[in-house]
Amino acid sequence: MRIRIVDAFTGRPFAGNPAGVLILDASQSFPDDAWMRHVALEVNHSETAFAHPLPEGGGADWALRWFTPAAEVAMCGHATLATAHVLATTGVADGPVRFATRSGVLIATAHDDGSVTLDFPTAPLTPVEVPPGLAEALGAEPLTTHDTGPNVGDLLVELSDEKTVRGLSPDLNSLARHSERGIIATALAEDPAQDYDFVSRCFFPNVGIDEDPVTGSAHTALAPFWSERLGRTDLTGLQASSRSGRVRTGLRGDRTLLTGRAVTVIEGELLA
Numbered sequence: 001m002r003i004r005i006v007d008a009f010t011g012r013p014f015a016g017n018p019a020g021v022l023i024l025d026a027s028q029s030f031p032d033d034a035w036m037r038h039v040a041l042e043v044n045h046s047e048t049a050f051a052h053p054l055p056e057g058g059g060a061d062w063a064l065r066w067f068t069p070a071a072e073v074a075m076c077g078h079a080t081l082a083t084a085h086v087l088a089t090t091g092v093a094d095g096p097v098r099f100a101t102r103s104g105v106l107i108a109t110a111h112d113d114g115s116v117t118l119d120f121p122t123a124p125l126t127p128v129e130v131p132p133g134l135a136e137a138l139g140a141e142p143l144t145t146h147d148t149g150p151n152v153g154d155l156l157v158e159l160s161d162e163k164t165v166r167g168l169s170p171d172l173n174s175l176a177r178h179s180e181r182g183i184i185a186t187a188l189a190e191d192p193a194q195d196y197d198f199v200s201r202c203f204f205p206n207v208g209i210d211e212d213p214v215t216g217s218a219h220t221a222l223a224p225f226w227s228e229r230l231g232r233t234d235l236t237g238l239q240a241s242s243r244s245g246r247v248r249t250g251l252r253g254d255r256t257l258l259t260g261r262a263v264t265v266i267e268g269e270l271l272a
Helices: 033-043 077-089 134-139 162-166 170-178 219-231
Strands: 002-008 017-023 047-053 062-067 095-102 103-110 116-121 127-129 144-147 152-156 182-188 198-204 209-212 236-239 245-252 255-260 262-269
Touching: 002 033, 002 077, 002 236, 017 033, 017 077, 033 047, 033 062, 047 077, 062 077, 077 095, 077 116, 077 255, 077 262, 116 245, 134 152, 134 170, 152 219, 162 182, 162 198, 170 182, 182 219, 198 219, 219 236, 219 245
Parallel strands: 017 047, 062 095, 152 182, 198 236
Antiparallel strands: 002 017, 002 262, 047 062, 095 103, 103 116, 116 255, 127 144, 144 152, 182 198, 198 209, 236 245, 245 255
């Protein structure tokens, strides 16, 4: 079985967010959950995607699941982009691909310039009071906090400025108590002349990821949050992790478009 490592939301190797991608045969359904968890732990990236084709004539073309080294997740943007990139670059799929997932049908469209656009549900944002102890765990004082709903499962935390987001060094054990999956920390871009509108960092200790390099699913919450404040539906977010990556967002009501590039960096044979 072929396995690939794809760097997503970047146009160059060794940046963005790496994902494992396994394309299963048409004759296969998903393997045993325990086996997929073992593979994801062996790959040891934020997520590993498993996909298999579905019969023609249904509501989706492929079934898709994602596993972190510790758990299965309900939604993952970068591993979906990585899977769509593999299907397009290997000639397995042409045009829009409909993925059946735990978050409903997600559509990925590969473009001639090498980018991929994901059509994801927009996260419903609910303002909440700043939880006691969050500022101490994060190491910064929140301006606002929002629940992002069941698909994303994060607490979105607005901070005072880009410098504060970039300088975070949170207490991850304490941070884990404040949301189902983790924390999205964000602020407005410091320099309007930059090629991004807002910055973010994402910490997901509850699913075994201290800091996620670039998080597509988080941008389904960041897009409506910043679109309302900036008065524009099309924005670009910079996730300011050590690997860094950009996500172009397009708010379309209850759907959010996420566009980025991907690069396959490793391809090999899974023998286990």
